[in-house]
Amino acid sequence: MLKKRIIGVVLVKDGIAVQSIAYRKYLPIGKPSIVIEYLNNWGIDEIILNDISATRNNYPPNFKLIRESTKNSQVPITLGGGINSIDHINTLMKCGVDKVVLNQSALINPSFIHESSQIFGSQCIVVSLDCIKVGTNYRLYDYLKNQSLDFSPIDYAIKVQELGAGEIFLNSVDRDGSKLGFDTILISQIKNNVNIPVIGCGGAGTPEHFSKTFSSTKVGALAAANIFNFFEHSVTIIKAIVSRDHTVRCDTQNNYFDNKFDHQGRLNKKKDDILEKLLYLKIEEEKI
């Protein structure tokens, strides 16, 4: 059975991993390669590395940084930012990248989706949709101009699927950095109109947000950035909580399947007698 995917997003601005709030405010976190190494070690299912400054500055992808960053990941890495030619994708494939996210290049030149998916296969081409609520409807959003476009995300999603996109990376601008939870209405609207995988993103604040969104929509993958950087043991805790209602992959030596959590999803302390036993428990590290 296919597992629900929990995806970590690493936003990079001018070579530094950052936290994003509503696409307007950015706080520094550190080196992207370190963030990726940690996510990988914690057992994340996939990583999306998104350079939000490349296209804005009219730079190609930062190949050196990307090559350095992918080295310590044994989970799939999807790269976004600054990609506007077949050559870029070719070079990225040689930097340890598995898939690419197209945003501006697909918006400006939709035939690029078709062209690239013919060469690299649909499974390699992810198209990113930034969406914002305008009145009661959703509209596409142009992050470079910081404004909404007069274009429905549903129509665009159907179009990119026809052009050969293999996945849709769906971002809610309103929920970005808000910790209010995923926009389940937006996710359902897009998901119910396409037949390719959709990755929902934007607003994850607690582990419950993941399991609730998996339950109330048909989405197969959810992504988040900030929660993984600012919430201890977040990957393991999210997987433990989601696993109560859905199947997830667990490849790490420890899991919190038997643990109890408080209302915010923080770990409760185990009983003293259990801790006592743990004190003398020897866990052999497997050498592969």
Added chain:
Amino acid sequence: MKKPVITIIDYGVGNLISISNAISYLGYQSINISSDFHEIINSDALILPGVGAFAPAMQNLRNLGLDHVLNEVVLEARKPILGICLGMQLMADTSEENGLNNGLGWIPGNVVKLNIPEKFVVPHVGWNNIQILKKSPLFKNDNQQLDFYFDHSYHYKCEEKYIISECNYSCSITSAIAYKNIYGVQFHPEKSQNNGLRLFRSFFNMVAQC
């Protein structure tokens, strides 16, 4: 046990670095990424990677003369080879991806579009568990259901005798095949964390014992 010399076949497509990253993580130092005949014939194990569409991949192999080189090295010299994802699909007789195209024809079979009910999305992307049907050097612990990372829209249809594991995505998908010295996996071991590393280790241990 001596450490094998490993060559990842470079034919212009594919995530070569992902694979070499994973293998070097296991401590193997002699890893070539090459399309050179001498390097290929002088290695102990080959990896045929692949990301992308079938036709351009096959065309690239032919343009580089690698189809002949590989036929010689794999079918005659019997070097162990592991095909990954599209690299496995290239071992089939034909593929129907973007029109009917001929493959290397090493393991009788055809690559066809996933034909599944509408509520299942295509590509089949994400982590899925496989069922191991036969004992094989690829899987050490054959009693477990292991999760691997898949990302594909087409799959390998072949006779049961070549299938060593399958996975379920509303229909049975061939997830690993083997015939003599030829092995193929539909999933990406280089992107499947510990399960993938274990698979590489088992494969190279088998090679080292040859």
